Amino acid sequence: MTIHWCGTGLSAIPGLKRLIEEGRNLVVWNRTVDKAQEAVGHLTDDIRAFDPETLGAALAPGDVVVSMLPADWHLPLAELCIEKGAHFVSSSYIAPEMRALDEKAKAAGVALVNEVGLDPGIDHLMAHWLVEDYRKSPAYDLKNTISFISYCGGVPKYTNAFRYKFSWSPLGVLKALRSPSRSIKAHSVLEVARPWDALSSYDAPLPTPETFEVYPNRDSLPFMAQYGFDEAWPVKDFVRGTLRLGGWSEAWADVFREIETLEGAAGDARLKEMSDQFWAENAYDEGEPDRVVLCVGLSAARDGNEVYHKTWTLDAHGDDRGTAMARLVSVTVALAVASVLDREIGPGVSAAPSDERLVRRWLDAIDTQAQHMQLVDHLA
Numbered sequence: 001m002t003i004h005w006c007g008t009g010l011s012a013i014p015g016l017k018r019l020i021e022e023g024r025n026l027v028v029w030n031r032t033v034d035k036a037q038e039a040v041g042h043l044t045d046d047i048r049a050f051d052p053e054t055l056g057a058a059l060a061p062g063d064v065v066v067s068m069l070p071a072d073w074h075l076p077l078a079e080l081c082i083e084k085g086a087h088f089v090s091s092s093y094i095a096p097e098m099r100a101l102d103e104k105a106k107a108a109g110v111a112l113v114n115e116v117g118l119d120p121g122i123d124h125l126m127a128h129w130l131v132e133d134y135r136k137s138p139a140y141d142l143k144n145t146i147s148f149i150s151y152c153g154g155v156p157k158y159t160n161a162f163r164y165k166f167s168w169s170p171l172g173v174l175k176a177l178r179s180p181s182r183s184i185k186a187h188s189v190l191e192v193a194r195p196w197d198a199l200s201s202y203d204a205p206l207p208t209p210e211t212f213e214v215y216p217n218r219d220s221l222p223f224m225a226q227y228g229f230d231e232a233w234p235v236k237d238f239v240r241g242t243l244r245l246g247g248w249s250e251a252w253a254d255v256f257r258e259i260e261t262l263e264g265a266a267g268d269a270r271l272k273e274m275s276d277q278f279w280a281e282n283a284y285d286e287g288e289p290d291r292v293v294l295c296v297g298l299s300a301a302r303d304g305n306e307v308y309h310k311t312w313t314l315d316a317h318g319d320d321r322g323t324a325m326a327r328l329v330s331v332t333v334a335l336a337v338a339s340v341l342d343r344e345i346g347p348g349v350s351a352a353p354s355d356e357r358l359v360r361r362w363l364d365a366i367d368t369q370a371q372h373m374q375l376v377d378h379l380a
């Protein structure tokens with residue numbers, strides 16, 4: 001079986017290296033061969049020019065295609081995999097069009113695995129672990145009131161005045177600031193048009209406690225079912241959100257005000273101008289370490305008193321193994337590829353696994369990629 005790894009951007013190298021060191025048969029595909037050779041030529045010499053037809057001709061049943069390409073490539077590559085009897089892995093969120101391929105994938109015996117990066121990915125594993133642990137705990141009761149948080153962010157290890165630095169084009173970050181979100185707060189659905197309308201502070205239970213600014217991201221509600229929440233559970237809070245350094249909202253206040261006024265083609269053009277400016281002023285310097293913080297917590301209360309409260313915390317920074325973001329995204333992708341090849345993930349469209357054995361093994365592997373990873377029991 002051959003792994004066809006498509007795309008050699010900033011988040012590719014640690015995962016590629018892991019699979020090659022495991023002795024897996026691997027081919028690298030990239031739109032620009034020279035760039036791929038520069039990025040991963042020290043790992044493999046089997047680097048080919050990416051083209052869907054050429055890739056399709058090389059695919060054999062049971063192979064795995066990894067898409068680290070822009071999101072608009074995921075669907076056509078997944079469809080190609082179904083046609084060829086190959087499997088598919090990406091770190092991206094499952095789009096409705098990808099979800100619609102579930103029956104075809106099952107009929108073809110093909111696994112289409114998504115949401116196996118950092119966020120989404122590692123956060124899912126931690127959520128599955130917590131829900132399973134809570135269900136098995138003496139505190140479990142259908143009537144308990146449940147609260148869940150999942151906050152993740154890439155932040156600079158060395159703080160700058162902008163309270164943020166960019167590993168790649170800032171345009172995606174700016175566009176995300178125009179996206180609405182849904183979450184649950186105080187037993188009610190909270191719908192927010194712009195992130196800064198729902199900013200709050202979060203005290204992360206790290207070895208040195210630190211307060212971050214957080215806000216809801218995307219639509220959190222479907223993840224309650226994905227994480228195995230019982231429909232009968234009374235849910236007080238449920239949010240999947242983005243984490244930023246303290247002082248971020250103040251540093252970005254002018255950005256928020258301008259974004260709110262942008263519309264149409266002129267607005268898109270201005271966003272591109274802002275992106276270019278931010279990239280020039282706030283990109284990571286060569287060799288400068290980044291930082292990733294992830295906190296996923298579940299608590300249950302009975303008669304107003306907490307009976308269960310645990311939080312997974314992860315704090316990682318760039319080192320000689322690569323950036324924290326690259327390690328956490330691509331090593332998790334590599335874990336998914338290995339599990340697909342080892343037939344531990346079945347056919348159909350799926351996200352990061354909930355199987356207890358895989359969750360534990362993947363979290364153990366991810367622990368080696370972070371400077372700090374800990375399960376905090378707040379009631380111990």
